[in-house]
Amino acid sequence: MSDGHEHPVALSVDGQPALFPTLPYKMHDRAEAFMHDEQIQRFVNQATLNRNANRQATAHEVFGDKHSDLRALAGSIKQHTLDHLDHYIEQFIDNATAAGVQVHFAKDAKEANAICVEIARQEKSTACVKSKSMVTEETHLLPELEAIGVDVLETDLGEFILQIDGDAPSHIVTPMIHKDRIAVAKAFQRELGARYTEDPAELTMIAREHLREKFRQADLGISGGNFLVAETGSIVLCTNEGNGRLCTTVPRVHVAFVGIEKLVPTYEHLTVLLKLLARTSTAQPLTVYTHVLTGPKRAPEHDGPEKMHIILIDNGRTNILRDTEYREALRCIRCGACLNACPVYRKVTGHAYGAVYSGPIGAVITPLFKGLENYKDLPGATSLCGACYEACPVKINLPEMLIKLRRDMLAGKAVGRMEKLAYKMGAIGLKGPLMYSIGGWFQRVGLRLLADKDGYVRKGPSLLKNWTSQRDLPAPAAQNFRTWWKQYKRK
Ligand code: SF4
Known part of the structure; x- marks a missing residue:
């Protein structure tokens, strides 16, 4: 499928969205292709800069100098729960079960999908409506349900557009951040037979009409979950479009896919996190809809599903939990603020990360979930400017973790011998003034030898190649600053 705007790199493998790339993984190649696409660059740049500015303004306006304290409190609530x-999992399971929910535990993506497929089979489900869920992207659920004949429809507007366009999300909150209204208009005309219009209100109505009937027909609803409240066994969904409510209340059966790290102890703790989530994510005081679902419908209630299942998903989370150095990464409430603040994400866009989670949080958790050796480029996808740390509502020290991942990479097999040697030499060179000036001399002479007559290195060898494939590197001056300064003073 095409929106007339060709994607610079293939987003699909064997007809399936390439959520996880074929190995060996090369972020550089994917990033390079997107960086030459000015249209995507413009959309992503505008959207992330606006979001980031709005977040900063709202935080300042609403919380003033208390903002940092509130973030610290939110971080400590999540950290306590993780510790x-x-x-809290036991408490949650007891309370959810008492409310009539069937709680399942899945150790990995395969098991989570198998549980859902079995539920769909038992319920003889044929039509499913699904609200936005990053965990189902992580487990790659849709093809599994479609394989047993269940027609699955994404109902979040952004996800719906991506689904009919054969594309994958590129941002954890705004999945189609890389598309504009023209791409949407073309997709609706082509896939839904709709009249061509670029008016956002009309486009929304076209989607609404298409989706409303599907909600009525669906016998299975699938959702994610922003939080799980241990004290009541409730699941909390934060949405802006109302599709979450329809997915979880209209079909006969509701299945929620939720990562185990989404737990909070009580409603009191939840309020702190809700206060920060929407403000940090979209600069709203609260998301338009905040649903708290505690079990299926009970007599004499008329609304709600007859059956409710919650699949608690591990899929690598307990491995991160075991490692106290990285446990903090599981505090994430998926607000997307670190993506909006990141100059690297802004430049390379979400698809370049080649994984479900992109941006700074993706660069940390993807190697932890999937193996550092498979995603060794990601810890390097940072300028270490600290903007992500400043943006994070639960104070995850993402830059520090990215440095730790680089350290682990050097200690393990993810990096080749030549690269290790280069880093070691760099470290030696930075340790003392003598080695620094010797290293500097070699670098200066080497780069000047590689430079052309205009004074630029345009095709660097080995590690330099990645730099010079994007930009020309000016050759260093003939003498370094110290030498020049000494001569200047003498004069
Ligand atoms: S790491 Fe922090 S800023 Fe990034 S998505 Fe998670 S909670 Fe939001």
Whole structure:
């Protein structure tokens, strides 16, 4: 499928969205292709800069100098829950079960999908409506349900457009950040037979009409979950379009896919996180809809599903939990603020990360979930400017973790011998003034030898190649600053 605006790199493998790339993984190649696409660059740049500016303004306006304290409180709530996760999981399961929910535990993506497929089979489901869920992207659920004949429809507007356009999300909150209204108009005309219009209100109505009937027909609803409240066994969904409510209340059966790290102990703790989530994510006081779902419908209620299942998903989370150095990464409430603040994300866009989670949080958790050796480019996808840390509502020290991942990479097999040697030499060179000036001399002479007559290195060898494939590197001056300064003073 095409929107007339060709994607610079293939987004699909064997007809399936290439959520996880074929190995060996090369972020550089994917990034390079997107960086030459000015249209995508413009959309992503505008959207992320606006979001980031709005977040900063709202935080300042609403919280003033209390903002940092509130972030610290939110971080400590999540950290406490993670440090005692076994206790809160048990509490959640007991309370959710008492409310009539069937709670399942899946150790990995395969198991989570198999549980959902089995539920769909038992319920003889044929039509499913689904609200936005990054975890189902992570487990790659849709093809599994479609393989047993269940027609699955994404109902979040952004996800719906991506689904009919054969594309994948490129941002954890705004999945189609890389598309504009023209691409949407073309997709609706081509796939839904709709009249061509670029008016956002009309486009929304076209989607609404198409989706409304599907909600009525669906016998299975699938959702994610922003939070799980241990004290009541409730699942909390934060949405802006109302599709979450329809997915979870209209079909006979509701299945929620939620990562185990989404737990909070009580409603009191939840309010702190809700206060920050929407403000940090979209600069709203609250998301338009905040649903708290506690079990299926009970007599004499008329609305709600007859059956409710919650699949608690591990899929690598307990491995991160075991490692106290990286446990903090599981505090993430998926607000997307670190993506909006990141100059690297802005430049390379979400698809370049080649994984479900992109941006700074993706660069940390993807190698932790999927193996550092498979995603060794990601810890390097940062300028270490600290903007992500400043933006994060739960104070995850993302830059520090990216440095730790680089350290682990050097200690393991993810990096080749030549690269290790280069880093080691760099470290030696930075340790003392003598080695620094010797290293500097070699670098200066080497680069000047590689430079052309205009004084630029345009095709660097080995590690330099990645730099010079994007921009020309000016050759260093004939003498360094120290030498020049000494001569200047003498004069
Ligand atoms: S790491 Fe922090 S800023 Fe980034 S998505 Fe998670 S909570 Fe938001």
